[in-house]
Amino acid sequence: MQRAARELAARLGASATSAGHRVTLAQSGRLRTGEQSRWMRFTAHQWIALGSPAFSWVARTGPFGALTVRDGFINGKPEAGLFLFGVVPLNRSHASDALTKGELMRYLAELPWAPDAILHNSQLRWEDLPNGGLRVTANIGSVDASVIFTLDANGHVATVTAHDRPRQEETGLRERPWHGAFSDYRRVGSRWIPHAAEVGWEVNGRRFCVWHGRLECWKIAVSGEIRR
Structure with missing residues (x-):
């Protein structure tokens, strides 16, 4: 592992x-x-x-929380879909190399x-960049994915x-420039965790945000079982 990655982990309080x-x-x-869509x-x-590269994100949105959005990467397989009342599929993406790449990039x-x-994730490959940033890469089969982090004055991740x-x-699915930002770092136990974030895209030279979120709670789970 690159020294800069170890130093980043130390600044964030990783164990x-x-x-x-x-x-x-x-x-x-x-x-x-x-x-142009409404928030x-x-x-x-x-x-x-x-x-390992794995995550599951389940959100409720829409009128009365009737819509469920699922986004994940579990056991090497991507998933993304929109469901009515959590069970009726309205839009579901089929597994593909492009979807795998997108979900792997989200994990990174x-x-x-x-x-x-x-x-702890030995599948991650780190590279120091001349501007002080870090590139992290992972691959699943023939699919490679990378994102670039820049750091703030405290040495925490500011942008991705x-x-x-x-x-x-x-x-x-079409490849586009993508960006995100982390802020409001707070101490949770021994770790420094960002409590605010946003992400967005660039399409035809126009940048726009599609997600603003705040962290409500965070904890380490002792169970090693990887499931939805």
């Missing part, structure tokens, strides 16, 4: 002897599907694995919420970017 196998967290915020409030629960981008994974994250559009 070299972590007792957990994943983190669990809850979020609230607003989301939308595109620049909708959401609440979500998520777990992120520490030893959200490492600030799972800092112990920087030390990628030039080629697959985005769902009318014609299918």
Whole structure:
């Protein structure tokens, strides 16, 4: 592992002897599907694995919380879908290399919420960049995914970017520039965890946000079972 990655893990308070196998967290915020779409409030629960690229994010949104959004990467397989009342599929993406790449990139981008994974996930490859940033890469089969982190004055992750994250559009998944930002770092036990974040896209030269969220709770889970 690159020294800069070890130093980042140390600044975030990651434990070299972590007792957990994943983190669990809850979020609230607003989301939308595109620049012209209306914002909708959401609440979500998520777990992120520490030893392998895996996560599951389940959000409730829409009128009376009737819509459930699922996004995940479990046992090497991606999933993404929209469901009515949590069970009736309204839109479901089929597994593909593009979807795998997108979900793997999400796992990498959200490492600030799972800092112990920087030390414990041996599938991550780190590279120091000339501007002081870090590139982290992982692969599943023939699919490679990378994101780039920049750091704030405290040495915490401030932004995450990628030039080629697959985005769902009318014609299918298309690679687009993607960006995110983390802020409001707070101490949770021995770790520094960002409590605010946003993400967005760039389409035809226009940048726009599609997700603003706040962390409501965060903890290390001792169970090693990886399931939805």
